[in-house]
Amino acid sequence: MIKFCMRIFSLIAFSISVLFFVISNAFAGSPTKVGFVYLTTPGDHGWTYAHELGKQMVEKRFGKDVKVSVVENVPEGPDATRVIRELAKQGNEIIFTTSFGYMEPTLKVAKEFPNVKFEHITGYKRSKNVATGNIRFYEGRYIQGVVAGLMTKTNKIGYIGAYPIAEVIMGINAFAQGLKSVNKDASISVIWANTWYDPVKEADAAKVHIAEGADVLAQHTDSPAMLQIAEKNGAMGFGQSTDMSAFAPKAQLFASINNWGPYYIKKIEELRNGKWNTGDGPNHWPGNVWGGIKSDMLVISKFQNMPANVAQKAQEALDGIKTGKINIFAGPLIDNTGKEIIPAGKALDDGALWGMNYYLQGVNGKVPG
C-alpha cells in the first residue's frame, strides 16, 4: 500500500514538474535557433574571426533569446551541403553561411527546407528563402590607395589577390582610384595567389613584390603573412578583415575591419518580428544588404605608422566616403588599355561593379582568364 502511494505520489510530482516546465517555456518564448557555417577555425585574425566577432555580438544582444550553433572548418563543396542540411534539420530557423563557395550548397539545402531562412555571405544568387549579405570592401581599399600613394617612395605598389573575381577586381580598381587621386606616377602590380588562405604562398608573393621594388603592399587574401614579411623587410601594408597590428606593429598603416554584427542582429530581429525578406534588387546584384563605411559594416582602424599629413588625407577620404562626397567609381573612368569605361558626369552603378573584368588606369597587366 505504501509502495503504491509512493508510486502515485512520484507520478503526480513528475507530471507537475513536466507541466511546469512546459508552461514556463511557453511564457518565456522559445529562443530563436541560429546556425553559422565557418570556413576555418576562427583563430584570432582574418575572415572567419570577423564573423566570430559578429556572432558574439548576436549572443550579447539577444542573450537567452537566441540559441547559436556553429560548425567550423567546413570546406566549400559537397561537405558544406551536408553540414548546412544538418543545421537545418536540427531546427535552426536562420542559417548564415559565411563564405562565397557555400553559394550552391546553400541554395540546394534551401530548396529542401522552405521554412528555414538562409543568409549567404558574399554570394550573388538568391531564392525565396535565401538572402545575401556583403560588405563594400572596396571603400576601404580606396583609402588604402590614398595612403599608399602618399607613403610610397619607389612608386611601386604590390597587391596580392586571391582569385580574379569581380569582388577582388573592384577592390584593386578602387585602390587604383585612391592611388591616382594623390599620386599619378605610382602603379600597382598584382600577383594572384589562387587561394584565399595559404600563408606560405602569400609570404612568397610578398617577398617577390618587395624584391621587385614595391614598398607598400596590399592584400585580398586572409593570412597576416604578407604584413609579417613587410615588417621584416621594412615595407608597409594594410590589415585585412581584422586589425592585424599585433602581427606587424611597425608595418600596418591601418586595417579595413569587417563588422558583421549589426547585419546579423538586423536579420535575426527581422526574423523574430516576422519581417524577414530577401530584398528586391535585381538578382545578379549581390545583396539586399551591401553595407559599407556609412552603415558601419566596414570599419577603418586607427591610422598609424604614417606622418600626420598623410593621416589627415586618409581621414578626409574616409569622411568623403562616409558623407557621399567621394564617389569612387565616378567618371571619367578609363581602363588600363585606354578604353573609356564611363564618361565624365556619370558613375558606375552596383551592377556594373559586379561585372568588372578589367583594370583601371594605374594597374599593370591584364586580368587573367
Place this chain on the structure above:
Amino acid sequence: MEALILTIIATSIPLLLAATGELIAEKSGVLNLGVEGMMLSGAVGALGAVLWLENPYYGIIAGALSGILMASIFSLFTINFMTNQVATGLGLTIFATGLTGLAGAPLVGKTIPSLPKIEIFLLSDIPLIGSILFKQDFVAYLSIGIIIFISFFLKYSKSGIILRAVGDDHQSAHSVGYPVKKIRWYTTCFGGMCAGIGGAYIPLVLTPHWSEGMTAGRGWIALALVVFASWIPWRIIVGALIFGGITIAQLVGQARGWPIPSQLLSMMPYIATIIALTMISGRLSKNNSVVPSSLGKPFFGSQ
C-alpha cells in the same frame, strides 16, 4: 635579383631536406609516402616548441623529433608488422594531416620568432655571393652539410655500402648477416628527421605562424625530387632549386606582367614533376640499376 635568389633558396630548403631524408630511406629499400605527413608534424612540433621555449633553435630539435616519431609509427607497421609500404605511407600522411590540425588548433594566429641568419666572418661581405652563400640560417647550412655527408657516406663508407646492399637485395644482405630490419628502422627515422626539420623550416623561416596543411603538397614534390635526382644526392640540390625557382618564377611573372596565365604558371612545378618522372622511367627501362631493387618490398626475415 639578390632578394629573388634568396627567396628561391629559402623556398627550396624544405624540399631539399625532405628529399634527402627520403633518398636515404629509399636507398635502404623503404618507400615512405608519408613525407608530407612527417613535414606537417615537424612544422606543428616546431611551432609548439618555439611558442613554449621562445627560442627558434628548439624548433629545429622539436621538428626533428616530431618527424622521427611519425617515422617510427611507419617503421613499426611496415618493418615489424610487414604491412604494405605504399598504403601505410599514404595512411601516415592522412593521419598526420588530421593529427596536426588537432594539435595545431590552439596555435592558430600565434606568431613565433624566426631563425636568425648566421654571417660567416669576412666571407659574408663578398658582394652578391656573400649574402647568398654565407649569410644563411642554421638549417640552410645544415641541409648542405647533410647532402655532402650522405654523398660520401653512401659512396665510400662501409656502412653506406651495407645500406645500399640492404636496399638492393635484402635477402642476400640478410644471408650475409646484416640486420635488415634494424638498418631500415634507422634509415626511415633519419628520413623522418630530415622531413621533420624540412617541415619545421616553413614556420621557422618562411612564414612564422601555423595554418592547417601549411606544407601544401611540398612532401609530394620532395618524393618526386628523389626520382628526379635518380637517387644521387647532389642532384637533389639542383632539383630543389629548379622547383623552388619555378614556384617563385610564376609569382615574378605575375608581378612583371608576363603574358602567361597565372593558373598555368601555378601548375608549372607539378608539370615539371610529371616530366621528370616520365624522363626517369624512360631511362629506367634501359638502365635498371638506378632504382634500389628491393624498394617498396617488405622483408619477411627474422631481424
